[in-house]
Amino acid sequence: MNKQAVAVIGLGRFGATVAKTLSAQGHEVLGVDINEETVQRISPYVTHAVVADTSDEDALRALSLNQFDDVVIGIGDNVQGNLMTAMLVKEIGAKYIVAKAQSTLQGRLLEKIGVDLVIYPESDMALRVAQMLVREHVIDYLQLSKDIGLVEMETPAFLQGKTLIEANIRAKYNVNVVAIKRDNDVLAPPDPNDPLRGTDTLMIIGRDPDITRLEEGK
Template identity: 35%
Template sequence: MAKQKQLAVIGLGQFGRGVANTLLSQGHDVLVIDKDPRSVNDYKEFATHAVVADATEESKLSSLGLTNFDYVIVAIGEDIQASILTTLILKDMNVKKVWVKAINKNHSKILDKIGADYIIHPEKDIAKRLVRQLLHGHILDFVELSQDYSIVELKSSKKINKKTVEDLDLRTKYGISLLGIKYEGKIDINPSPGFIIEPKNVLIVLGHNKDIEKFKEAELYDEFTLKIKR
């Protein structure tokens, strides 16, 4: 069994919760920090410590003894300014390892400049992990990368049966990526343009939730399903 580590997760949005839950399930000591009391309250029974604090306030962070932690993960959501300021404070405090979630390329560049030890790109990192799972014959039905992006398994429909991957042209038409297709107990990673979709095939796609939903409504729902949904 891997050695138990002491970690802190700052920010309890979708990504932060996912990180905290995974670490806790592996038996690590986890401190969760968020300025929203309701989010922190959800972890009081599960996390090693759960603290309500604004991570941009240096005095608050200094009082938590974060220099003794193996890793501090800054998982702050869309507030780039708060993410950058929190990272600066942690580096000035000489925290051992500061891992930070980047929202976009510019955010990532700034984090690199101010000394983040590791910059997390949720889409890219989860996609790499997914490929490793695919190669070992495992796949998740649904992976929420962030509030907006997901990896989803979708069953084929009558509308797309007998179409090729090229016919679907998911990236051009819907802005989503086809990572693989499951069929007959196998998984074809990055299927060729000529791959023909058959009944019971399962498409593994990555993209913005709104774009995935557009694809589902346009290609996977029949008229009966749409009537029920409406």
């Protein structure tokens, strides 16, 4: 894993979690927030922590964000601050920008500004929970596009003991098994000649209706 330099702007629940997680993984993390107490709380967990109003162009330029690999904008309730910061970060020449949005309209504005990846934390989590509740074998779910998902699924009983070649999952269900979690290992790509075990977790990419057919064995 290559060490990255990441700036996280806005250290609420979302931003603080991103900053702490990246720092714990060994990356260089700059945490930025307008609130001094918030910055003090995050300071022990990140490489650097700075108090700054990132809607102020001079204050933002002083952070030299164009030298970071990624900039994450986690500003939440202040929509104007979120959009202004994104615009200025883009103008400064940040290499890759990720921004949090609370609505589709806000997300569209961020995309027009030039943000590389827009995150909708609440709606994304709601979708994951809903999918996990209604799908018998699903452990986790990530929506990749309008109708395509990445699913972590327990191995259905009808697949146990079969190899991927024997199961012919791609041809029958139009989905791809991209990895298998087995014990403490992730087998990627999986061995197509290795029989699936009941304790395996399958990581599958496909259209939602096809994933459902696989679950049901139809």
